[in-house]
Amino acid sequence: xxxxxxxxxxxxxxxxxxxxxxxxxxxxxxxxxxxxxxxxxxxxxxxxxxxxxxxxxxxxxxxxxxxxxxxxxxxxxxxxxxxxxxxxxxxxxxxxxxxxxxxxxxxxxxxxxxxxxxxxxxxxxxxxxxxxxxxxxxxxxxxxxxxxxxxxxxxxxxxxxxxxxxxxxxxxxxxxxxxxxxxxxxxxxxxxxxxxxxxxxxxxxxxxxxxxxxxxxxxxx
Numbered sequence: 274x275x276x277x278x279x280x281x282x283x284x285x286x287x288x289x290x291x292x293x294x295x296x297x298x299x300x301x302x303x304x305x306x307x308x309x310x311x312x313x314x315x316x317x318x319x320x321x322x323x324x325x326x327x328x329x330x331x332x333x334x335x336x337x338x339x340x341x342x343x344x345x346x347x348x349x350x351x352x353x354x355x356x357x358x359x360x361x362x363x364x365x366x367x368x369x370x371x372x373x374x375x376x377x378x379x380x381x382x383x384x385x386x387x388x389x390x391x392x393x394x395x396x397x398x399x400x401x402x403x404x405x406x407x408x409x410x411x412x413x414x415x416x417x418x419x420x421x422x423x424x425x426x427x428x429x430x431x432x433x434x435x436x437x438x439x440x441x442x443x444x445x446x447x448x449x450x451x452x453x454x455x456x457x458x459x460x461x462x463x464x465x466x467x468x469x470x471x472x473x474x475x476x477x478x479x480x481x482x483x484x485x486x487x488x489x490x491x492x493x494x
Contacts, residue, residue, distance in 0.1 A: 275344065275366040277313060278334035285359040288315065291328040291477065292354040294453050295319055304353060305376045306366065308332065308344035317350065318375045322433075322449035325375065327478040333362070347372035380480045384466040390440045391463040391472075394456060397437070401448045404432050441483055442470050450479045 279285045295302045298319040305316040313330040344366070352367035392400070411428050412420065433445035440463055450456045455477040464471050471480040 277308070277330075277332060277364045277366060279362040279364065280331040280333045282359050282362050284331055285357055285362045285364065287476070288328065288330050288364065289354060289357045289359060290454060291315065291317075291326075292350050292357070295326070295350050296354065298322075300351070302350040303347055303370055303373055303376065304350045305347045305372060305379070306344060306353075313344075316376070316379060318373070319449060319453070322445050322452070322479075323481075324446050324449045325380065325480045326449065326453055326455075327380075327480060329477065347376045380469045380471065381466050385464040385471065386466070388440060388463040388465050388470070390438050391442070391461065392437065394459055394461060397447050397456060397461070398451060400437065400444060401451050404435075404444055404448065408432050440470075442472060443481060446470075446472055446479045446481050450474065450477070453477060453479070455479065 279288065292304070292315075295304065295317045298321050302317060302319075307314045307316070311332045313332050315328045315330060317326045317328075318324070319326060346366065346369045348367045349370055353364065356365040356367055358364070391397075408429060411432075412425055415424060433443060433448065435444050436442060437444060437447060442463060447456070450461075450472050455472075455474045457476055458474065461472065461474040464473055465483075468482050469480050470483055471478050
């Protein structure tokens with residue numbers, strides 16, 4: 274049995290909140306865990322946003338109960354959530370599951386460089402609010418018989434695929450960051466590595482593949 278010892282109760286609560294949000298969008302969600310030293314990265318993919326969400330967790334005891342030099346496993350998000358003990362600041366790693374396709378292709382660990390043009394948090398939140406309002410307005414204007422899933426998806430793709438200024442970052446990535454509780458405080462940045470763009474905050478990151486960049490920067494692990 275592998276037990277993860279987190280730094281404190283707050284870190285455990287934040288991990289539990291992240292898993293709960295992922296499960297809100299997909300009750301059968303899986304997460305990939307990668308740990309080395311005192312850092313644990315939790316990767317998930319909320320289907321509504323088509324992005325990769327990454328939550329970094331600080332570990333207090335990286336080698337406890339079988340957690341050797343590294344840990345790399347895909348598990349059920351629901352089972353992991355049940356195994357989080359916030360008062361003890363621990364989490365028992367559940368049994369491995371067959372990972373979804375996205376779990377085999379992750380952003381690179383290094384080589385990230387800063388990208389210019391990312392607006393400040395208030396502007397980003399305003400952009401998401403305006404996009405949500407536009408989606409509601411446009412879909413409400415559709416005749417009842419035309420308000421099909423295909424029509425709603427078409428409007429959604431048009432709105433959420435727009436980019437934030439000249440950054441190339443799709444608005445859906447900002448929406449995901451806000452919905453997952455990452456877009457808090459004033460410490461957010463945009464970085465890139467190969468084909469990947471990453472909106473990074475102190476609470477977590479959202480990564481997307483840039484269209485038309487080919488297979489550069491893919492890390493299969």
